[in-house]
Amino acid sequence: MIRVLLADDEAMIRAGVAAILSADQDIEVVAQAEDGRAAVEQARATRPDVALLDIRMPVLDGLAAAEEIRRVLPGTGVLMLTTFGExxxxxxxxxxxxxxxxxxxxxxxxxxxGVHAVADGAAFLSPKVAHRLLTQLSGDRLGRASAARERVAALTPREREVLTLLAGGLSNADVAGRMFVVEGTVKAHVSTILTRLDARNRVQAAIIAYEAGLV
Structure with missing residues (x-):
């Protein structure tokens, strides 16, 4: 069962999102919050697998809440809810x-x-968000590509293979199956990859892989 914390300051949005999540028999909404500070407190109390946070919230916004939750609960994945224009x-x-x-x-x-992917250790960007992000990144494509290639060069061939699969959206379990290794081996590779790339999470690593031309 995937345990989810949902935080949004609009009651109707919370109700709608909670209803969608509850329709999945593998997901349980264990806590809800209407501001960022309450989200952090609920996360500490319930230790969810995934925190689903609106970006714009009172008291403490979603970005600050995400940073705090990741600091105190590194095992909790964070998904951000956003709108166009943000x-x-x-x-x-x-x-x-x-x-x-x-x-x-x-x-x-x-x-x-998205909830399933993040709970499984993968990253997830809705297609429209991914397109907008890649459009932003294309502005300084040559400079970014050169820097990304330098960072990727520090990886072993095996680590580059793992990075390429991660950038394709595969979870640790999927990568393990594709490479015929145990999941623990993949987790060790991922940890090393993030350290060598100086990336905070799999999304940043995937962006570096994209910029370096691996995908």
């Missing part, structure tokens, strides 16, 4: 350790897929 927050949230982004106006199936 592109400036995307890279900031990724830098703080968020594992994915979902659009409030997106397909409910994306919400469920």
């Amino acid at each position: 592109d400036a927050y995307i890279e900031r949230a990724l830098g703080l350790g968020a594992s994915g982004f979902l659009l409030k106006s997106g397909d409910p199936r994306e919400l469920l897929a």
